[in-house]
Amino acid sequence: MKVRHGVMWVLFLALVVAVQIHFPEPVEPEVLAYRDVPDETFWTLRRHAYRFAEARAREGFAFLEGTPASASFQILCKGVPVLHVERQPPLLLIRVALGAERRAPAIYPLQATLQWSLVPLSYLEQVLSDVQEPTLQDRLVLTLAGDVPEDERCGVRK
Known part of the structure; x- marks a missing residue:
């Protein structure tokens, strides 16, 4: 019985490591509608x-204008x-x-x-306007994906 539990834990940990290696951060954003x-x-x-x-360009931030x-x-x-x-009237x-708190925590005050x-x-208005939230699966994959490497983060002072 103890051997089975040990094998199950090893398989679970192998699954977690495999998910971290093979799945990047989900690209589905958290959408807030106003x-x-x-x-x-x-x-x-x-x-x-x-x-x-502009004030944080040295930290890795950049502003990108949308199409005309x-x-x-x-x-x-x-x-x-x-x-x-x-703006979509x-x-x-x-x-x-998703994961912005790990990649660029300074984005939250902005x-x-x-x-x-x-x-x-x-x-209800957001659902009726067809504004989608990230799925539970996206959030779970993000949780299992682990931390963002330090050289890919913004706002990290060296």
Whole structure:
């Protein structure tokens, strides 16, 4: 009986290690939906994000403007998107990459700054607007994936 339990634990640990090796972080972001905002408010949000990235460029952050046809922008951490803001009337969407707390923890104060004046949709309104949340499987894979290597993180002072 004890041998079976030992074998089961070894197999479980091997599975965890295999998942960490073979599965990268999920790319499905956490999406927060808000009521659309006037142009002036959107440009204020953009300006905050731009200043954030500009002030932290040495830490690996970069600002990326969306296409001219779309009202959007992104904050990248060493080339990986960690925050994406997009205006899709009647919604304003803020996407935060799963695992951003490991890759770029400084993104959360920026997110809080961007959100303070916005009116969030209720859970039901968000579902009816077809704004998807990450699945439980995405969150589980992220948990098993482990930490982000230090050279891929932003905001880490050397």
